[in-house]
Structures are given as C-alpha cells and as structure tokens.
Amino acid sequence: MKNEIRKLPVIVEGLLRLLSGPINTTPMLGDTAEEYTQIRSEKGSFAANFWCLRQILKPLPSFFINYFRWSMTMLRNYLKIVFRNIRKSKGFSFINIFGLSTGIACSILIYLYVHYELSYDNFHKDPGRIFRLGKIFKANGQDASNSVWLPPPVAPAVLRDYPEVEEAVRITFDNGFARYKDKTYAEKNVIVADAGFFNIFNFTLISGNPENALDEPYTAVLTKDLAERYFEEANPMGKTLIFNEISYKITGVLAQVPEKSHLQFDLILSLKSLAESRRKRQRRSLEEQWWYHAFITYIKTQDALPSQELIDGIYNISKTYAGDQEEQLGFEQRFAIEPILDVYLNSDYNSEGYTKSGNSTYIYLFISTAIFILALACINFANLTIARSVGRIKEVGLRMVVGAKRKQLAFQFLTDAIIIALISSILAVIIVKFALPYFRLLTGQQLYLKFIEPGSVILLLCFTLFTGVISGFYPAYYLSRLQPAESIKGKTIPQMKGKVFRKSMVVFQFAVSIILIISSALVSQQINFMKDSDLGFDREQIMVIPFEGSREPITKNRLLKNELTKNSSVLSASVSSTIPGRDITSRIIRPEGIPENENQTMNILFTDPDFLETFGLEIAAGRFFSDEVMTDSSDAFILNEEAVRKFGWGYPQNAIGKEFEYARWKKGRIIGVVKDYHFSSLHSKVIPIVTQIKNDELRYISLKLNVKDIQETISYIENTWKMVLPGIPVNYFFLDNDFNAQYNYEEKVSILFDVFTYIAIIIACLGLFGLASFLAEQRKKEIGIRKAIGATVQSIICDFSKVYVRWIILANVFAWPVAWILIEHWLQNFAYRIDVGLSTFILSGLAALLIALMTVTYQSIRSGIADPVNSLRYDS
C-alpha cells in the first residue's frame, strides 16, 4: 500500500485540463499526480482526494475572471468586424436584418395570439377543478348529437350524490328588453344562473355579496356598464329592473367580464326566478324535467382529478334517475365532463355559438406558419453569409494563420449571427409595436406587448439566441472548415458543397412559399364558396326584425304584417320561430310506421304561409300552407327532403298524407315537402326540418324587400312598427350579413393567413434577390467573355433565368403534395366544400415562378446589358 502508484481520478484530470486554459498541461498534471501519490501514501486516500478538490476549486475565481476578460477582448474584435461587414455590404445586411426582424416580429405576434387563445378561462380560482358537462344524446341507439345543453335535474343530483363535488351550477341564456323608469334597451347577453355561480367562477363583484347575491328568486346582478346605462349615477343596489315584464331586484354589480372568458354576459338573473315562473306555468318543477335540454352545467370538484366513481356516476345519471322514461321514449342521454380550460379551444360539445369558442386547428396552423417564416429568414441569413464568404475567405485564412482555432472561428461566426439576430429582435419589437393595433383589429383580441415583465424579456432573449444559433450554425460550420493556405490563396474549392446546400435551401424556401400561396388561395376559395353558394333559399334583400321581450309583437303579428306589406317595396312578410343561421328548437315526434318506443327528435320551425315566398323556398311535392285551408293551422305539416329521408320514406311524394305523432301524442298530417335548404352554415350537413303553422313562439318577422330607396323603406318600416307597437324598440338586421357572420372566424383567419403568406413571399424573394446579385457578381467575367464573342442580351438573360426556373419547378414538385394533404385536412371541417382542382396548384406555381423571375430580372438584365469592357478590363 505504501508506495503504490495511483493514477489521478479521471474527473480531476479532466477538470484540471479544462480549467488550465491554453498552457501545456503535461507538467502540471504530472506535478499534481506526484504530490497526490505522496499525500496518498502519507495521509490516506481521503485526504488526497480532498487535496485534489482544493486544487481544483482554488484557481476557479481567477480562472473565470481571466476567461471573461479574454472573451470580452475577442468579442470586441468580433463586434467590430460585424459592424464593419454590415457597413461594407449594406444590401446584404438589409436583407438579413429585414428578413430576420420580420420573421421574429411575426413570431412574436403569433406567440401573442396563441398565448391569448390558450389562456382562456384561466383567471378563475383553481381552474383545474372546474368542469363543464357535455351531453351525448342517442335516439334509438344512433348518435344524435353532442351538445352542452343538459336537462335541469343533473346539477342538483350530482351535487347531492357526490360529496367530492363542491358546487354544481346551471346556466341558461336569455334575451329581451330591460326597463328602468323610461329607459328601455334590448339586452342580448343575459344569463340565468344558479345561486352557486360565484362559488365556481371568479367574476369580480364591485358591490354585493357573491355568497348570496343570486340566492333569492327575482334577483339580478349586472355589469357596471349596464348599471350606468340604466341607473346612471345612482347606486343600483336594491333598485328594481324590469326584464321581459318581470321585476328583478339588483343585488350586485359586476366589474366587466374578462375578454378571456368563454362565458360572456351583461346581466345575470337568479335561476330560482325562472324555476318559480315555470312552476307557475307548467305546474312541474324543473327538477323533474329530464328532457328539457336548455342548461349548461358546471361543477367544481375537490380535486383536479375526479374519481372514476364520479365520472361513471355522471355518465349514467339519467339512467339512474330517469331510466324508465329513457326506455319508454327510446332515448338515451349520457353525460361526460370536460375541463373548463378545454372548453374554449378543444370542446367536444356544441354550444351553438352561445359561448365563445376557438379552433385549435388554427393554433397549429399559426404556429407552423411562424416557424416557417422564421425558417425562411434564417435560411436567407445562412445562404447569404455563405455566398458572401468568398469575400471573407481571406479574413478567415488570416485568422487561422495568426493562430485561430476552428472552435474560435466557428464561435466568431456564431457571434456574428447572434449579433445580427439581436439587432433584428430590437427592430422586431419596434415592428410589433406598430403592427399590434392592426393585428388587434384583425384578430379582435385584446393583445398587448408586456416588456416590463422580466419573463417576456428573457423569453425574447432566448428566442433571439436560438434564432442566431440556428441561422449561424451552418455558416460557422462551413467557414471554419476552410484550409488556411487555400483560403489565403483565394481558392474556393469547398464552394462546390456550399452550392448544393444553397440550392436546396432556395428550393425549400420556394416550396414553403408555394404551399402558403396554394393554401391561402384555397382557403379563400372555400370561404367565397360558402358565402356565395346556393343555400336553397334566398338570402338577399331580406330584412329581419326580432321580437324581443314583450309578447305584444306576437299577438299583433297579423296587423303588423298587413301594415308592412302595404308599402310596395316590401314584397312579402313572414313571422317565424327562427330564421336560417340561428338556432332551431327540436321536439320529440314519432313518424308513422315506427314502433311506439322509438321516438325521434326533429328540428321544428313554426311559421306562417308566407314563409315560402319570403325565403324563396321551392316545393318538391304536395303544397305549402295556405290561408284558405282552415285545417292547415291545426294539424298540417311540411317536411324538407332531408326529413323525408330521415324517416325512411324515400321519395318526397311518398310522404304526402303520412301521419306522425307529436307533442303529447297529437296526430299531425303531412301536406307537402320543400326542397332542402341550408338552415345552418355549410360547416354542417343539411338538417331535417319539420314546419308547422303556430301563432305562438314567434320570434322574428322577415321582410322580403325590393328596394329602390333603402333609407325611405327603412324609415317606412320603422314608422309602421312604432305605430303598431308603440314603445317597443326596433332592431333590424339583414339576413345575408347575419348568415354570413357564421364564417367570420374563418374569414379573420384567412386574412391573417394571407398577410403571413405575403410576408413569407417577400422574405423568400429578398433572399433570392440577394443570391441572384451575388451570382451575377460571380459570373461577371464569364458573361463579359460570352458577350465579347457575340452572345446577345436576350440569350444572356435567358441563360441567367434558366437556373431559377429549374429551382422553382423543383420547389413545385415538393410543395404540391404537401399543400394538397394540408388543405384536404382543413376542408374536412366543412360538410360542403370546394373540390381541390389542379388549376389552383398550377396557377400558384406559375405565380411563384413569375415572382421569382421578376426578382432576378433586375440582376439578369443588368448583367446582360453590361459592357464587357468594364468586366474584362482588369484582370484581378
């Protein structure tokens, strides 16, 4: 043991080597080993190892100080070179910095957008413990629909049966007229909520007690803005607001509802009031009505992971409490929970536009667009740096001769890229600052840049570093590989490899641009298709006035119709329970020839005989309602073709005269079938609809106009309305706008997408321009010689452009299949969609070719018309 020779621990050796810098480490390691052996033999291995540790730790501080000092010195040199290079080649630097800053700016904007979309509903306390219930509804074993509309007994039953559920509330929506003294306004965003509403949701109450604000029947909580509208300066607490002819006591005032809430409302009524008035009317409490699908239900659990028992219990709750009814009707309703944080973007349940919802597809779309744009800018940087490296080869060679190692050179070029990225980032922030108002307008989101937060600054810095490293990586690798002797002599043998890389990068850039052009073209084609395609009804020149609040318009609808149609500009008028583009109610019915317990739910529309003419529907079989036939208003029904198919009756003619049971087993008779029309947007298939005359539940009057003077007609309509229904405000809209509003989201996205496509094209073109000017410079002599022996300007331009044409064609080859797959995927969102034709692809490819050629034309013409004398005079 005594004189045994022991090697230094490997780690110690490695660390000593690492820390000792550029000096020769052999004698030092030898000394260390010698003393180590000595100490080991005298004091044992522990003391020796401890000694080793001290050997490493002691010089650390001075090591860092030294290292830093030298790095700073070199960095200063690098910085100097970078700025010199920027100044020396302004064009290239502009392309680099402009491209990168645009790319970074786009990334920041998209980051803001995505961050906003992902942070919906996270302002509530413990959002992970809040869930929304969804309904999976089956009629006769077939999936009918997934929706958020639940029957009212679910929430109380869940709360009662499962102690792990802290709170369960129901919400439903309402609209109508609110009145205080002489002020009457239409209120659209009204919700009716259970007393526990504020136990789940953190909407801030300015005054009032969140614990019991909605405990009593006929109480209401309203937002500050709304309170100011009705009560002005006065304290609204305890005042009485009349909503749809029922008085509510104000028990709380809310701060504004955050934008990032999927629930949007101005006024909350206590659900007990609704329960009360419904009980009076129907003599049945809400808790018994298992087939009244009108309530969104939220629960808050004690834990973010609900137990399997709870999940199963909720799933089967209707079977447990209303199993006999399910069997009797042939229906099945099952319930599932989904986290509230998923409600906005990833909900599986349809809320028919009553709550805000986004689309996660677009999130992915935007993130990939941002990545692509940034990639294009990085590629520009890499390409141009390598292309220009010819000019820097001597610099590199000299550095090598003076003793720069490969690592140091690579580091220099990386620093170069990172500095450019830093400059671009600062510019990008400025660009974002100016672009943000427009971007806000486009997205309709309250986006803000928050650079006071250290988090976002660090994020941006990391991002900049990342961008710099990505774009500087290849040039650094490439340039540090050069051989000093060759570089000094100006040999450019390694150029060959660089060319392949450059070419493939340009091809990639154009492939991305072509994908973007094709996609945005097809997206707008689809949107135009949806907006212009024949819906089966006439949506032009139809004015719609909703009946809201009081029952007066319904009772006076005949008088109203008569008065309005007296004007020659109003061709016809029809009242109905709903209009195309709005939601439609459904009823349980049982068509003829179907067993007792196999009822079906069917969309039902209540209207009058003028509906056909007003909306321009076409009859497929039988006849439409008529005022002359008395029985039409009691038991006559009209189907659409889809409903006939759903009932399994085949041809429309077969349906005439058939009967079905409806509403508590009354019998109805089918007198006609109308051709299919799109009641809802083209996202979904044509729905089956049953139409009936009913002088009740009417909510809209629609006027078919033939307008010469729109102002005059509108004022006539308004005056007539005031005459027939004094005191009730008139809020009209036009059907085409209202219907097309269903595509607002797609349109917004499409515009954003277009903008980003333009940006991508510009960046790609800038890169190509830079590359072309570089190549033109390189071929100057060759072109001079060609011209000297008689080449024409045209032939040179041709020759010059040929290269690029080949590149773009190659880019097309790559881009088309990718674009096709992407767009096919997107189009699956729509039940009615365009056919993807080859023409768009060809046109987009040609457009890209044209753009590319235009970009290089300047350079090719310049080199084409250049006087060969100038390029050949000096032989340098």
Place this chain on the structure above:
Amino acid sequence: MKELTKAEEILLLTIWRLKKDAYGVPIKQRIKDLTGKDYAYGTLYGLLEQLDKKGYVTKKAGEPTPERGGRSKTYYRLSITGIEALKYSMELHRVIWDGVSDITFDEEANR
C-alpha cells in the same frame, strides 16, 4: 527596468534557490515552507507561464517518473533577464529598507 510583483519575486527567488531541482512540486513546497502560501498547481503554472512569457525563466523538459503517471517534469531556470530583475529587486529592497532595524508604532507621530 520593470519592477517585479511580490509573487514574481518570491517565485523567481525560489527557483534560484532550488537550482537544478526547480520543477513544480518542490517550487510549490518551498513557497509553502517559506511564506505559508499554498498555491494550487493551476495558479502556480499560470504564474510560471507568465514568467516564461516575460523572459525571466527558461523551461527544460525533464524525466518522467511512474508516480507522475508517466508525465515528464518541466524544470525552470532563471534567464539573464530573470537574474537581473532579481538583482534590481534586491537593490531596491536594500535601498528602501536602509537604516530600518525595527518598526514600532510611533505614538508621537500619530497623535
């Protein structure tokens, strides 16, 4: 002539005293014995490297030994410049310490 720093002075003097045996381990040991300063090898070689760069010492590769893991020693010797620098330093010391036999806290002067 450029003045030596204290560390350089100590190091050069140690090398001079060690004569032919001046390589890492004894240098470090001697410094520790004389002044109580226990340099780490990393620091020591940093200083030696600087002395070499300034031309005060010359290096010579020595023999490898098994306990060194087969690595050769590097012997240091003073160069002419090194000797002269040390001489100058000695002279300087002599001059500035001349006539000082003991240093006490002079209460009169500090009043």
